[in-house]
Amino acid sequence: MLRQTRFASRHFSQGILAQRRMASTKTIREALEEVIPKKQAQLAALKARHSQSVLGDVKVEHVIGGMRGLKAMLWDASVLDPLEGIRFHGLSIPDCQKQLTAAPGGKEIIAESMLWLLLTGQVPTEAETRQLSRELAEKGDLPKHVIDLIDSLPTTLHPMTQLGMGVAALNHDSKFAAAYEEGIKKSEYWTHTLDDCINLIARLPALAARIYRNVYKPGQEIPAINKDIDLVGNYVNMLGFGANHDLTEYLRLYIAIHGDHEGGNASAHTAHLVGSTLADPYLSYSAALYALAGPLHGLANQEVLRWQLDMQKELGNNITHEKIKESLWKTLKSGRVVPGYGHGVLRNPDPRFVALQEFCLTRPDLLADPVIQLVKQTSEVAPDVLKEHGKTKNPYPNVDAASGCVLYHYGLTEFKYYTVIFGVSRALGALTQLVWARALGLPLERPKSLSLEAIEKLVEGQ
Numbered sequence: 001m002l003r004q005t006r007f008a009s010r011h012f013s014q015g016i017l018a019q020r021r022m023a024s025t026k027t028i029r030e031a032l033e034e035v036i037p038k039k040q041a042q043l044a045a046l047k048a049r050h051s052q053s054v055l056g057d058v059k060v061e062h063v064i065g066g067m068r069g070l071k072a073m074l075w076d077a078s079v080l081d082p083l084e085g086i087r088f089h090g091l092s093i094p095d096c097q098k099q100l101t102a103a104p105g106g107k108e109i110i111a112e113s114m115l116w117l118l119l120t121g122q123v124p125t126e127a128e129t130r131q132l133s134r135e136l137a138e139k140g141d142l143p144k145h146v147i148d149l150i151d152s153l154p155t156t157l158h159p160m161t162q163l164g165m166g167v168a169a170l171n172h173d174s175k176f177a178a179a180y181e182e183g184i185k186k187s188e189y190w191t192h193t194l195d196d197c198i199n200l201i202a203r204l205p206a207l208a209a210r211i212y213r214n215v216y217k218p219g220q221e222i223p224a225i226n227k228d229i230d231l232v233g234n235y236v237n238m239l240g241f242g243a244n245h246d247l248t249e250y251l252r253l254y255i256a257i258h259g260d261h262e263g264g265n266a267s268a269h270t271a272h273l274v275g276s277t278l279a280d281p282y283l284s285y286s287a288a289l290y291a292l293a294g295p296l297h298g299l300a301n302q303e304v305l306r307w308q309l310d311m312q313k314e315l316g317n318n319i320t321h322e323k324i325k326e327s328l329w330k331t332l333k334s335g336r337v338v339p340g341y342g343h344g345v346l347r348n349p350d351p352r353f354v355a356l357q358e359f360c361l362t363r364p365d366l367l368a369d370p371v372i373q374l375v376k377q378t379s380e381v382a383p384d385v386l387k388e389h390g391k392t393k394n395p396y397p398n399v400d401a402a403s404g405c406v407l408y409h410y411g412l413t414e415f416k417y418y419t420v421i422f423g424v425s426r427a428l429g430a431l432t433q434l435v436w437a438r439a440l441g442l443p444l445e446r447p448k449s450l451s452l453e454a455i456e457k458l459v460e461g462q
C-alpha cells in the first residue's frame, strides 16, 4: 500500500513536469536554459541537506554480483520499475504514445519528441518538435573524412564495430573538445556538450545508413537528407526503405522506446563513465556502442532472430507449443542462454516487448508472418520453461525478443545490422544524460574496488 502511494505520488509529480505545454515555440536550447537552473538548485539543496543520508546497504553480493540493485547513479530522464517497466520522466510507453508528437500522416512517437522529453522533462508542442526535426536534418550530413573512413572499411567488419569507429571519428569536430582546449569555465561545459550531442544525434542516421548500404547494398546512391521530414523518416529513406510507410512507423516506435532505460544498463552507464572523464560526447558514445554490441545487451536482438530462424528450420511446418518447448530445452541443456529472455532489473514482460507486439496486432500481414508467429508462440512457452529451469530471476521476454522479427518481415533481413538501429536510438538517452552531467557538474566516476582478501577481512571483522 505504502509502495503504491509512493508510486502514485512520484508519477503525479513527474506527470506535472511532463504536461503538454500549449503553443510554445522554444528551441531545445531555450527550453534547457529554463530548466537547468531549477535542477541545479534542486541538486544543491539535496547535497546540502542529505549528503550523508543512506540509500541502502552495500553487500558482498553487490560487489561480486554485477552491482545488481545497488543504488549508485543519478539519472533523471527515466526510471525502471521491475514490475511495470520503464517510465520517461514519469510517462509510461502508452502515455508517450498518447502525448508525444507523431510524424504528419503517422501515429507513432518520433525520435525528436522523445529526445525533447528526455532532455527537458517536458512534452514538446508540435511546433517545437517540428523545429527540432528541421535542426537535426540541417545538421545531418557526414563530414568527408567520416565518409572516407567508413567507405574504406572491409564490408566483413561487423556493422557495430563500424558504427563505433564512425562515431569516434566524428569527434574531429567536437565543440566541447575545442572549447575545453581553449579553456572554458565549468559552468559553460553543458552548452558545448549540447552542441555535440545534437550534432551527433543528427548525424547518426547518415552514418548508420552508409554502413548498411556499404555492407549490404553496395553501389546504390544514398538519397540526400530531406529537411522537411523527421530523423527516422530520413534514416529509413537513406537505408533504402523510404517507400514502406509501415516500416518507417515501426522504426519510429522502435527508436523512441529504445532511447533510454535508466542509467545502469551497460551502454548508458558506459557513456556516463567515459563522459565523466570529460571525454567529448563522440568518444563517450562510441564507447557506449561497444557495450551495446555485447550479446547479453543490445546484440541479443541479432541473436534472437538467428536463434528463432534456426528453430524454424529445425521444427519445420506446423510448429506446436510442445515442439518449441523441446527446442528451448535443447538450447538450455547446451549451456546457452535463451536470447531475448531475462533481465537485470525487470521481473515482468518488458513493456517495450508488449508495445512492439501490439504494433503487429492491427496489421494482418504481420500477424500472418510465420517468423512473427513463432516469436509470439515462443513468448507463450518460454516463461514456463525458464521457470522450470530455475535459474533466471526473470523468465519473461525483454525487448530484444520482439524487435527483429518485424524488421525481417519488411525485408530488412540482415540481422547483424539490427544492433546498429538500437545504437541510433540509445543516443537519445545516453547523450541526454551527458548534457545533464555537465549541467549539474557531476564529478569523475571512480568507485572503490576491493581485493578478495580485503572483502574477507572486512566481513570477518563484522
Ligand SMILES: CC(=O)SCCNC(=O)CCNC(=O)[C@H](O)C(C)(C)COP(=O)(O)OP(=O)(O)OC[C@H]1O[C@@H](n2cnc3c(N)ncnc32)[C@H](O)[C@@H]1OP(=O)(O)O
Binding pocket: 068, 295, 296, 297, 298, 300, 332, 336, 337, 338, 339, 340, 341, 342, 343, 344, 345, 391, 392, 393, 394, 398, 399, 400
Ligand atoms: C536491451 C537489453 O539489454 S535486454 C537483455 C538482452 N539480453 C538477453 O536477452 C540475453 C539473455 N538473457 C541473459 O543472459 C540475462 O537474463 C541478462 C544478461 C539479461 C540478465 O542477467 P542477470 O541479471 O545476471 O540475470 P539473472 O540474475 O536472472 O541470472 C541468474 C542465472 O540465470 C541465467 N539466465 C538469465 N537469463 C537467462 C536466459 N535467458 N536463458 C538462460 N539462462 C538465463 C543466468 O545466466 C544466470 O546463470 P548462472 O547463475 O549460471 O550465472
Ligand SMILES: O=C([O-])CC(=O)C(=O)O
Binding pocket: 260, 261, 264, 265, 266, 267, 344, 345, 398
Ligand atoms: O536495462 C538494461 O539493463 C538492459 C536494457 O533493457 C536496455 O538497456 O534497454
